[in-house]
Amino acid sequence: MGRYTGAKCRLCRREGVKLFLKGDRCFSGRCAMARRPKPPGQHGRFRRRPTQFSIHLREKQKAKRMYGVGEAQFRRYVERAKGWKGVTGEALLRYLESRLDNTVYRAGFASSRDQARQLINHGHFQINGRHTDIASHLVQEGDVVEVRPESRDRLREQVKAAAERRALPTWLTRDLEGLRVQVTSEPNLEELDQSIEVNLIVEFYSR
16 A cells, blocks of 8 residues: 555544644644544544554554554564564654654654655755665664755755744754754653554554
């Protein structure tokens, strides 16, 4: 199955929480979760008692949709996290947070992860001075992510406007004049926009 191209607000309504898929709109009164918080579809107004399977499934779907990751790639992250020496759920979140598109979004250089992926895919960013257009690239401590010199004049105002609206995580250091951000440590999981029950996700893939 390919990338989802339908209405993004429908995904938030299905999961029952804001996934922040549409940038500034998610913080305004036009947000679908503020106007129509019920699940989409003609049966959305009817509430059923969730089963254990549906609880695990919904948590997995919420994380996938929030980070914009496909099922096959998400499963690979889970398998890699299982091989980590620490807690599997924490390792999974660190993999997701370390993606280049998420780093650009967290740095405030894009209003949403979708926009960050588009900018990366169009070749506007580089890592440690080397051009990259792979949004799933995992950044590491010490990496410097910056807008390419050829794109700075075009993106400067857009990046500054987006950066002013979002607090910078403690694991990143930002230079707005140079349009660059440095990864100073591993992602701090306590600074996530919302709580994800990673244990439910791990249990889902352990069935």
